[in-house]
Amino acid sequence: MTVAIFFYAIYRAAVGPTDSGTNFGNVAFFGLWWTPVMLLSLVFLGRIWCYFCPMGAIVRFTQRFGLKRHFPMYTRKWVVFGLPVSVLSVTALSFAMARWPMYKVGVAYTPRLIPYYWLTILGVAVGVSLVYQRQAFCRYVCPATGVMSVTSKFSPLEIAQKKQTGVQCATLEYESEFLSTDRRCTACMKCTTENPDEDVELRFRWPGAKAVTERIPLVDEALIALVIWAVFPIDHVLGGPVEETTLVGSLPGFLAPTAAYAVSIIATILAFTAVNRLASGWSGLDWKTSFTKFGLAYAPLGIMFTLGAHAIGGLLEDGGHTLNVFMGGLGIPLTLPAGASPAIVSAWDQFFVTGWLWIAVLWSAVIAWQVASAMTDSKQRALKAFAPHFALMAGSTFVVASVLATHG
Secondary structure, eight states: OHHHHHHHHHHHHHHSOSOTTTOHHHIIIIIIIIIIIIHHHHHHHGGGGGGTOHHHHHHHHHGGGSOOBOOOOTTSOEEETTEEEOGGGHHHHHHHHHHHIIIIIOGGGOGGGHHHHHHHHHHHHHHHHTTBSSSHIIIIIOTTHHHHHHHGGGSSEEEEOSSOOSOOOGGGGGTOSSOOOOTTOOOOOHHHHTOTTSOOEEEEOOTTHHHHHOSSOOHHHHHHHHHHHIIIIIIIIIHHHHHTSHHHHTSOTTHHHHHHHHHHHHHHHHHHHHHHHHHHHHHTOOHHHHHHHHHHHTHHHHHHHHIIIIIIHHHHHHHHHHHHHHHHHTTOOOOOOSSSOHHHHHHHHHHIIIIIHHHHHHHHHHHHHHHHHHHOSSHHHHHHHHHHHHHHHHHHHHHHHHHHHHHO
């Protein structure tokens, strides 16, 4: 079903209205699928989205005819600026590159560009699956998989097992003999269909606890968390002012927003690295180890921003209209109100700046303190490791909130 809707949405994007607000394909992909459906599922249900993803279904089909080679394992590390990164860092790059045409080239607002965008990603997915086995595209290349591996750590739910089932699983790559973590789970459900006698549990946990207790922490996932923060909210809010500077603004065409986008990501990672160097030196921690742990603590800043601004805010402002267009495109007429009342939308916008963003800081700060406490042997050292990171979290949020309050 999802594969059929996927191709139908591509077709309707190509032949439907040029107005993005009334084009079924545009609404299906960027008004409903990407946000809020996919985002809400990531935040509350971890990686369960993979079970419904049309790209995953296509990959599972095409890999049957492939060469079935093993994808390069994450254990093959390269040292980049003193950090041991692996092939998993491709997912940070693929996410950043996938978002770039959406908002910097205008794919999310130009229905006629949507077929080129999704067919390009589909071509890469099919190409990878014809060479590598076990849904390599979904686990290592997909623009969303790296984000999922990070956001799933902050979900209150996790799909996992307690004992070995004998079913080959993607998590075997993480030195586990069974589905002990949903880190790279693609929700293929082999662990239930191939061995139905073994239970697969839906575990409850404190949101973010996995970022502290992860058995095999990876620098790559810390980089992904920082890119999430860099994209939402740093570039989303501060990218505009950067683009308006004389140096960047003088660039032709979409090079100006592209340069601002790159500056946002690079500046965010450099700022975190500098603060982490300061914190680790002050507290006596190894900066490489603390880079991974504290990097993950910044993810809630990006998760909460996009959840509040795009999922909740978008539904309040335009949710009814989005559902009307989507269901109408499927032949089911709906006449829901376009959105909530202006008073409710205004109240949410105000709370978003004055309260929601600071809840995100509190969430990140709690995780950062847990990380600091776990990595040090005294509260004094923990405070030294924690304080610079909290200052960066709070300071950057203050700047973002101030810009939003001023410019909206």
